[in-house]
Amino acid sequence: RAVAAEVGAARVGLRISPERNIQDVWEKDAADVRATYEALVDGVAPLGLAYLSVLHPDLDGSLVQDLRRRFGGVVVANSGVASPTTRDEAETLVSSGVADAVAVGRALIANPDLVARWREGADENAVDQASVYGPDARGYTDYPALTTVGG
Ligand SMILES: Cc1cc2nc3c(=O)[nH]c(=O)nc-3n(C[C@H](O)[C@H](O)[C@H](O)COP(=O)(O)O)c2cc1C
Incomplete structure (x- = not known):
């Protein structure tokens, strides 16, 4: 309230x-x-x-x-x-x-472009369970977007 x-x-x-x-x-x-x-x-x-x-x-x-x-x-x-x-x-x-x-939850943590991936039926990054509660940028900003998958 x-x-x-x-x-x-x-x-x-x-x-x-x-x-x-x-x-x-x-x-x-x-x-x-x-x-x-x-x-x-x-x-x-x-x-x-x-x-x-x-x-x-x-x-x-x-x-x-x-x-x-x-x-x-x-x-x-x-x-x-x-x-x-x-x-x-x-x-x-x-x-x-x-x-x-x-x-x-997890799919969105691991895929910064999850909406685009779901729209296209694209593969997804798996969440890295070890970094989900981390104190720094790891696990927050380092998952690759679709265009950068595979290099
Ligand atoms: C790192 C992490 C932290 C979470 N923290 C909370 C929380 O504080 N409160 C809550 O209600 N749910 C929390 N959840 C649960 C999510 O809201 C969600 O219900 C759960 O991850 C299952 O959805 P998913 O299968 O899409 O990941 C957390 C999940 C994750 C992965």
């Missing part, structure tokens, strides 16, 4: 990750998860945020789709870290109506 008041709700998005169970945050009680995230989404829905980004392995399931209905705005989906989001997965999620858009 404070950020939306400062810069405008249309410039603020929110990422939620129900049942992600990471870093000692355990969300294993389905009823509690539902009550918690429904309250959160009901609370922010009136703000008119730019989007709600949801990380969950079962994007088509009732939890995510109920939260989506309650939010009432643009929902950006991400199925999780098991494997990197692919062009096919993103297309299917949107064309089947599961989400309004798809959040892309």
Whole structure:
């Protein structure tokens, strides 16, 4: 609410990750998860945020789709870290109506020109897991663009 008041709700998005169970945050009680995230989404829905980004392995399931209905705005989906989001997965999620858009993580980190590559069906650089949290430019600005692939 404070950020939306400062810069405008249309410039603020929110990422939620129900049942992600990471870093000692355990969300294993389905009823509690539902009550918690429904309250959160009901609370922010009136703000008119730019989007709600949801990380969950079962994007088509009732939890995510109920939260989506309650939010009432643009929902950006991400199925999780098991494997990197692919062009096919993103297309299917949107064309089947599961989400309004798809959040892309690793493929975008590794490919500065990912949009062009997906448009052309071109090969992609694989993400270098060792450099994703690095303190310098390595892993941020040194992935080659399409024109420089292969020299
Ligand atoms: C280096 C890195 C840092 C991330 N940090 C966050 C974070 O701070 N908050 C969050 O909600 N997700 C974070 N994620 C998860 C991504 O938002 C995304 O859900 C995940 O990478 C799966 O999408 P992908 O298969 O397209 O990479 C991070 C992912 C990566 C690779």
